[in-house]
Structures are given as C-alpha cells and as structure tokens.
Amino acid sequence: MTETYDVVVAGAGHNSLITAAYAARAGFRVLVLEANEQIGGDATSEPLTLPGFLHDSCASAHNLIQTNPMLRNNELQLDRHGLEYIRPDPVVVMPFLDGETLTMSLDLERTAAELARFSAHDAKAYRGLLADWELMAPVVGEERANPPRLPSEVAARTEASPMGPAMERIRRCSALDVINERFEEPHVRAFFAWMAFMTVEAIDQPGSGLLAFSLVAGRQRSGWTTPRGGSIRLPLALAAVIEEAGGRVMTSKPVRRILLEGGRAVGVETADGSRFEGRRAVVSTIHVKHLLGMVGEQHLPAPFIDSINRWKPSIGMFATHYALSEAPRFGAGGGRESVAVAALESVDELCALLADERSGRIHLDEPVLLVITSSLVDASRAPAGHHTFKVVTFVPYDLQGGSQRWDDLKAEVSATLFEKLCRLSPNLSRRIVLAEHVESPLDMERRNPANWHGSCHGGAATPDQTGYFRPAAGWSSYRTPIEGLYQTGACTHPGGSISGLPGRNCASVLLGDLGSSLNEVIGIKSLAAKP
Ligand SMILES: Cc1cc2nc3c(=O)[nH]c(=O)nc-3n(C[C@H](O)[C@H](O)[C@H](O)COP(=O)(O)OP(=O)(O)OC[C@H]3O[C@@H](n4cnc5c(N)ncnc54)[C@H](O)[C@@H]3O)c2cc1C
Numbered sequence: 001m002t003e004t005y006d007v008v009v010a011g012a013g014h015n016s017l018i019t020a021a022y023a024a025r026a027g028f029r030v031l032v033l034e035a036n037e038q039i040g041g042d043a044t045s046e047p048l049t050l051p052g053f054l055h056d057s058c059a060s061a062h063n064l065i066q067t068n069p070m071l072r073n074n075e076l077q078l079d080r081h082g083l084e085y086i087r088p089d090p091v092v093v094m095p096f097l098d099g100e101t102l103t104m105s106l107d108l109e110r111t112a113a114e115l116a117r118f119s120a121h122d123a124k125a126y127r128g129l130l131a132d133w134e135l136m137a138p139v140v141g142e143e144r145a146n147p148p149r150l151p152s153e154v155a156a157r158t159e160a161s162p163m164g165p166a167m168e169r170i171r172r173c174s175a176l177d178v179i180n181e182r183f184e185e186p187h188v189r190a191f192f193a194w195m196a197f198m199t200v201e202a203i204d205q206p207g208s209g210l211l212a213f214s215l216v217a218g219r220q221r222s223g224w225t226t227p228r229g230g231s232i233r234l235p236l237a238l239a240a241v242i243e244e245a246g247g248r249v250m251t252s253k254p255v256r257r258i259l260l261e262g263g264r265a266v267g268v269e270t271a272d273g274s275r276f277e278g279r280r281a282v283v284s285t286i287h288v289k290h291l292l293g294m295v296g297e298q299h300l301p302a303p304f305i306d307s308i309n310r311w312k313p314s315i316g317m318f319a320t321h322y323a324l325s326e327a328p329r330f331g332a333g334g335g336r337e338s339v340a341v342a343a344l345e346s347v348d349e350l351c352a353l354l355a356d357e358r359s360g361r362i363h364l365d366e367p368v369l370l371v372i373t374s375s376l377v378d379a380s381r382a383p384a385g386h387h388t389f390k391v392v393t394f395v396p397y398d399l400q401g402g403s404q405r406w407d408d409l410k411a412e413v414s415a416t417l418f419e420k421l422c423r424l425s426p427n428l429s430r431r432i433v434l435a436e437h438v439e440s441p442l443d444m445e446r447r448n449p450a451n452w453h454g455s456c457h458g459g460a461a462t463p464d465q466t467g468y469f470r471p472a473a474g475w476s477s478y479r480t481p482i483e484g485l486y487q488t489g490a491c492t493h494p495g496g497s498i499s500g501l502p503g504r505n506c507a508s509v510l511l512g513d514l515g516s517s518l519n520e521v522i523g524i525k526s527l528a529a530k531p
Helices: 012-023 108-118 122-145 149-158 167-171 175-182 185-200 211-222 233-244 288-295 301-309 345-357 403-422 441-447 500-511 516-530
Strands: 002-010 030-033 092-095 101-104 246-248 257-260 264-270 275-284 316-324 340-343 369-372 387-395 433-439 485-487
Touching: 002 012, 002 264, 012 030, 012 275, 012 369, 012 500, 012 516, 030 403, 092 185, 101 108, 101 185, 101 211, 108 122, 108 185, 122 167, 122 175, 122 301, 149 167, 149 433, 167 246, 167 369, 175 185, 175 345, 175 387, 175 500, 185 345, 233 246, 233 264, 246 257, 257 275, 288 301, 288 485, 301 340, 301 345, 316 441, 345 387, 369 403, 387 403, 403 441, 403 516, 500 516
Parallel strands: 002 030, 002 275, 030 246, 092 340, 275 485
Antiparallel strands: 092 101, 257 264, 264 275, 316 387, 316 433, 340 369, 369 387
C-alpha cells in the first residue's frame, strides 16, 4: 500500500528536519522517514555508557546555528518545544605540559587579559582579529544563509565589502598563515590553531583562512553552547513543530530507493518494501555517495555523477565517551573545571597530525584533543555528582592496511589518548572511570551512513567542494538533476556542523518552487503569535 503526502523527506538529521518543519508550517502534508531508531543523526544524545548518563554521541557545540535566522529570529519558536541553550563559561581551558594554562572566557576583557599574560602584542592582535571579523562576518553570513553563488560573484562581493581585496586575500590564505602572521607567542599560536581546526578542516591548506576568524569569534560570543538536555533536544523540538503542523516523523524506516515516474521523483521505498508518495517533492539528506544508487545512475547526467565520484571525505573523528564518578579538572596545581578543554602542544604538532592523516597514520605522539564535560552545566546529563566526559581526536578513516583495522586498534588508541590526557589533569585517572564507550570513524559511519568514510561534515570543505561546487557545479541550489528531488544536509552549501543553514536554505528553494515562501511561513507564524 502506498501512503500519500505532499513532501516526503528521507532522513531525519537536524537539517532535513528544518526543511520539513518549514514545509509543514507552510501547510504541506509532510512525512519524514529516518533509518535509525532515533531521529537527529549526528545531533543526538544517548545513554552510551550507563543508565542515567546522557552522552552527546557526536556533536555537542551548537555554535553555528546561533546566527541562523531560524534561531536568531525564533522563526519556528523552538523554545516552545523545550529548546534552551546554555553558554558555558569559561569557554575553553587549554593546559600545556609545561604547566601553562590558557583560559578563554565569555568576557572579552578577561580573554584579552589572559592572552596578555603570554604576550601583550597577541592580546592586541586578538582585538584586531575580532574587529576584522566584524567587517567580514556580514559578507560571510549572507553567503552562508543563501543558496550559493558563482565564484566570480562571491569574489566581486568580497572585493566590494568593507575590507575589500584584503578580505579576498584572507579567503585565499590558509588559517595557519593568518595565525602565524598575527600572533607571535607559541602557546597563543597553538590556541588559535586548535580553535581554527574545530570544524576538522586542513587549516594548513589555502582557502581555509576565514576559519582563523570565524570559529574563535563564534566561541567568544556564545561559548561551547549546548542545549539543556543534550544535542537531541534540537531535533526533538523540530519534530514537535512538524507534528504540531500535521506532519509525521517515522523512525526505523531506511529509505532504499527514490521512486521516479517519467523522470520525476514521486516518492520513496523503504527497506521493508513500504512506499510513500511525495506528490509535490521528495527531499533527501542521504549522503550523495549513496544517493546515486538509490536514484539509479542511468537517470543522472554524467557531470553530476563525475562530481559525486570525485567527492572527498573530510578528516575522520575518533571519540571515547566516559561515565565519571567526579568532575575532571585541568591545568597545573588543583586545575579547574571547564565544559570544553583543548589539548595541542604546538602548531607543529597540528601540522604533524595533518601529515599523518594524509598518510593513513594515527597521530598519537602528542595528541590533538577536544574534551567535553557537558554535565558541568547541565545536571540532566548524569546522576548527581557524576559526569559525562567525551574525548575526541582527529584521525584517518583509511588506515594504512585498510579501514577495517579500526576494529582491532580502537581500544588501544583510546587507552593511549586517555593516558596522555591524564598528564594534563590533577584528578583524571582510571580511578574515576565507571564505564566507557569507544567509536572509531568506522563506527561513526556504521551509526549514521551520512558519516561516509568517517566524514562527519558530509565531505571535505576544500575550495572545489564548497559553495557553488557543493555537491556538484550547477546542482548546488538544493535542486538535483531529477525534477522534484531536493537535497539538503552536510553535503550541500554551506556544509557540515550544526548550523541548520543547509536545511533552511533548502526550505527557501523548495517552498519557492511549490508556490510558497519562507517569508510567508514566517509571516503566518508572526500573525499567529499576535494576541
Ligand atoms: C563525533 C562528532 C562530533 C561532532 N561535533 C560537532 C560539534 O560539536 N559541533 C558541530 O557543529 N558539529 C559537530 N559535528 C558535525 C555535525 O554533527 C554534523 O555535521 C551535522 O550533525 C550533520 O547534520 P545533517 O543534518 O546534515 O545530517 P546528519 O546528522 O548526518 O543526519 C542524516 C540523517 O539521515 C539518516 N539517513 C541516512 N541515510 C538514510 C536512509 N537511506 N534512509 C533514512 N534515513 C537515512 C541518518 O540516519 C541521519 O539520521 C560532529 C560530528 C561527529 C560525528
């Protein structure tokens, strides 16, 4: 039997849920089909270790979404459905083996004073970097919140912007170029390099220059911001909006085929043989590498297929989740508690990690780590006095000898990282570990097929895979070569992370094609909100 809807959405990551929520609010009958037992994709939270410990299995920081008009203007009123953000302070603590600790605070004056302990020049340079970002952010923000433009148009708008050609130069630089040009003290350089690396892009490559600005400015503004109740609260709130508007969200429904009729997408078939008709549109957040087979290559133009065949993953992630019996502290002396902790000894160490990653080697000498203890600011994550603790590093998916080796290596890699991390803490040790759960990049692909080749941001954000070229030149407007089939998610502009922008941009294009608009949806909402 075939059920009929206006719009069928394949996959329930936060982006596709956003597209679905706007479509449902526009009055279309919407169905979302998710392969897993739980919605959210990489924006999820699960009791991975022990009952009562709610871990963010993948993403914890919801920074990029804070400037998305959906949240900034409360377009979908997600707060009515339990979404509330916490802004942890300190933002991040970075301990070093030599006993130094660099702490970033939400208060800019405190951060500047902290940097001045290391170098007065660098404290001043930090204010200069933020001031430059103030000039560049509107240009970048406007680009990200709209369907991509031709590279020539992006360049023209950049040159016409307040910083002019100087901004174009920054875009062409590597983030490490920017950091080395602007900062001089080694701890400070390591700090800014670590921060610029937090979207897991190769920051030694030309084209990554803006990352030296955007990440640190976002953290300075909103800390390691995270939803009360875990990352899952974002998709849950979106699902509530969809259902409130008469839509439906079904789990354990892997889509295996996009159904076509006369060259047009008309619905989907799930693994259990059920068929769901999308009379007006089908929206996919299925990874583009998997989409080809689900559509059938014979229906797709060669240039599109070529682009997808060339598609490159980004650097893989490796995470261990712990249940702890006490809060870990970091830094010399008694140390201090912080939701986010950074470990990177030097810029050279990050360059060594990038070189190892390119050769299929795991960098463990002096590891580069992101450590998260969300339970410090959110009591709902763990039993009283106990803590969730996540240790993340950055690794190749394709190991020398093959990616299957991860299953044999992961326990040893995790143990090594933990031992090295203990050197930076006065109280972190096996004594306070109650349970643990390890995920290699191979496991991350198993948990979510959208993490193709361990790529947690859809694919690398290299110049050939961003903007107009994401996922393929000519098809980066969220429309695909198949009429009626739309694509959103991390494989589309502006890429991975919890930004919600691929989802909102896709909604804008979809609603326009269906004779509605985002403005209409937002207008309907504000009329309804009037007393
Ligand atoms: C360990 C880790 C840590 C991270 N940390 C952060 C962070 O702190 N901050 C940040 O901003 N980003 C972080 N990220 C990246 C971020 O989580 C992702 O880029 C983002 O969640 C992608 O969202 P999405 O909506 O595009 O798709 P996804 O979240 O990947 O969702 C895709 C959904 O589609 C479903 N699906 C796939 N195929 C099918 C199918 N055939 N049928 C039905 N359903 C299907 C999947 O099951 C999934 O639910 C992290 C990622 C990982 C893995």
